[in-house]
Amino acid sequence: MRDVAVEVRGLTKRFGTQVAVDDVSFDVPAGRIVGFLGPNGAGKSTTLRAIVGLTAPNAGTATIHGVPFHDLADPARTVGAIVDGVGFHPGRRAIDELRIAASTAGIPHHRCDEVLELVGLAAARRKQVGRFSLGMKQRLGLAAAMLGDPRVLLLDEPANGLDPEGIQWVRAFLRYLAEDGRAILVSSHLLGEVARLVDEVLVIRQGRIVAHGTVDALTAAAGGTTVLVASQDDAALAAALAQRGATVTAHNRGLRVEGLDPADVGAAALAAGVVLTELRAMTPELEDVFLELTAGGGIA
């Protein structure tokens, strides 16, 4: 039996007649990073908000290590979260926001400076949150989530609105947290954004889980990796690739190869004696996965 950090069973939330979350069930095992993917309005935020008790579900349960959020003896040390709609007072200094959280949770105040250091905001500790950039606010959110050094993290689009550098920083930060064996549920619109980070992926669409599995399994469901390749002799390369069973089509000034992974494409070029000028693997976008999932059966 695997140790389950977050267990969601039959979770349903309606807003009026609209079903935002529809009978959703999944586990986040301890020590794993699970990507929670879905387009706008799919129900990601509502699900996360229900797990931390901000939204009361119409049906179903969510537990952290077997305990509903409301009954956690020490919530801050059990689960940290960045949730939609949870913010900071713009007129307050960063350090005050953290001290408020720390006092509420019975966490010593020196921990506030530790988490600011951890997210690289030590220099801005006395700055008002209203003067923070979006990226700094996201970091402060992560700092607040990390105050109690929880083993479970629920992060709703932590990279939302960040520039490429910021996204990279968030990724590196999550990887650092995960290496410590934490369970992390992180939501995103884009498979590509989390593909290299997560152990498994949950796909939600119109309130329903439509896929749950590893990134590889999802990618396979979406038709496998696409490789874009260009060479000094595309005709010869196309022939060599076709011989290995790939579907090859012309693409810009090169070839689009489906059915082979990048290493196979390289090997085929080597065997054919063709010099490659470009080789790029394309992870399918979430949209592709959706198309595949709606066209045929999903993966379980």
Next chain:
Amino acid sequence: MGLIAAEIRKLASVTTTWVMTGIGVVLILLSAGLFLLLPEFGLGEFRGADPQLAFLVEQVGGASIVVLIVALLSMTTEFRHGTIGRTLQLTPSRTRVVVGKFVAGTLYALAFLVIGLVLVAILAGIGALTAGVGLDLAWQTLTAIWFAGVGLVLTSWFGVALGSLIRSQVVALTVTLVWLFVIEGAMLTFVPAVGRWLPFNALNAVLLTNDVTTPMGGPSPQLLDPLVGLATFLGYVAVTAAGAIALMRTRDV
């Protein structure tokens, strides 16, 4: 304990609290100062007499609007900026969260009372020195202090409750101020039999108990007896507070 410390820091770490307190200081200084400087306003020549001191103390309760707004904002700002989400993640019991606000409101109300009393004491001291009289602090003044304290604490509870019931900052402030200054004022003037039973008029019966009848201040003959006013306002506070807790426990945040 941590929850209360956090609530106090929430209040102390935003400018609004300090600005409102500053406004309160100005209000108290102005009203108490004017009564001292201008005897014809109704206080008469300052002799340091007990009723006169009690009347000055009432100017602290007269600034109760400050306590009301600070308490109301303590709730609505949490909703406005989404900090309520973090508060509830750290304290999942919503009843505790609201009770924490009541306690913080109480502490603010008492702090405001102390500040106000110090201001009044300074003004009365100056007035006594100038007039060359002593201060005759007796039961009337003590009663006024007691009513001011109770009135301000209950005011803070009412503010917290209103802020929880009407979460939108703008709506809560507008509704409360229009109700307080327009509706209750008009009702007391035109339909006193009903108006005097409205919450803020009942509160005023608590805060303005002194029987120095004056053309400008002092208790309006329209108001309830102080203890009846206290019981009435307490009733309003109990109902809104219970409603606030019930609503907090069930609503999505």
